[in-house]
Amino acid sequence: GNSVTQMEGPVTLSEEAFLTINCTYTATGYPSLFWYVQYPGEGLQLLLKATKADDKGSNKGFEATYRKETTSFHLEKGSVQVSDSAVYFCALKPGNNRLAFGKGNQVVVIP
Amino acid sequence: DTAVSQTPKYLVTQMGNDKSIKCEQNLGHDTMYWYKQDSKKFLKIMFSYNNKELIINETVPNRFSPKSPDKAHLNLHINSLELGDSAVYFCASSQDLHEQYFGPGTRLTVT
Numbered sequence: 001g002n003s004v005t006q007m008e009g010p011v012t013l014s015e016e017a018f019l020t021i022n023c024t025y026t027a028t029g030y031p032s033l034f035w036y037v038q039y040p041g042e043g044l045q046l047l048l049k050a051t052k053a054d055d056k057g058s059n060k061g062f063e064a065t066y067r068k069e070t071t072s073f074h075l076e077k078g079s080v081q082v083s084d085s086a087v088y089f090c091a092l093k094p095g096n097n098r099l100a101f102g103k104g105n106q107v108v109v110i111p
Numbered sequence: 112d113t114a115v116s117q118t119p120k121y122l123v124t125q126m127g128n129d130k131s132i133k134c135e136q137n138l139g140h141d142t143m144y145w146y147k148q149d150s151k152k153f154l155k156i157m158f159s160y161n162n163k164e165l166i167i168n169e170t171v172p173n174r175f176s177p178k179s180p181d182k183a184h185l186n187l188h189i190n191s192l193e194l195g196d197s198a199v200y201f202c203a204s205s206q207d208l209h210e211q212y213f214g215p216g217t218r219l220t221v222t
Contacts, residue, residue, distance in 0.1 A: 043201055043213035087152055099211060101154040
């Protein structure tokens with residue numbers, strides 16, 4: 001089946017630190033991959049996406065590259081801000097409408 | 112000009128009651144969804160409608176019944192509420208197979 005695995009546990013880091021959140025997936029065919037962000041008390045917002053192998057999605061300083069050989073879509077940001085504190089979800093969508101979400105990672109950025 | 116809106120934002124009710132959550136999207140999308148997010152932030156799809164027709168119906172108790180009066184609205188009715196129904200419920204919409212846009216969520220607390 002289709003599934004997404006995110007690294008366990010919250011991520012706490014200092015402002016201006018480098019952020020990486022790992023995401024690996026299992027899918028049949030060629031899914032599209034997404035990162036969604038959920039700020040406190042809000043709904044999910046699409047952060048970035050990639051629709052085919054080697055595509056790089058980027059937005060607000062975040063980047064993720066669709067790696068078919070390692071079935072990964074890791075999220076990175078070079079210098080985080082306090083305002084980046086949120087929950088980040090990796091997701092995949094195969095050919096149908098069914099988005100499969102990872103469990104999410106809480107990111108806390110300390111000033 | 113909110114894209115996907117939900118009402119109410121908060122809902123506190125007692126066990127055994129029946130309640131409804133409403134969702135409206137003004138994006139002109141043809142597909143709408145309901146998700147449940149538990150206390151650990153895990154997101155699970157419940158239902159999806161495409162042009163008022165049910166296309167995804169996950170393993171959800173039949174106390175939950177979605178209704179789509181038109182393609183801009185998808186309501187969720189819950190009968191005989193139980194403690195375990197406490198969660199945040201998100202509505203989302205998409206056009207065809209493109210990315211999903213989420214509402215702000217409804218926090219349901221059953222006492």
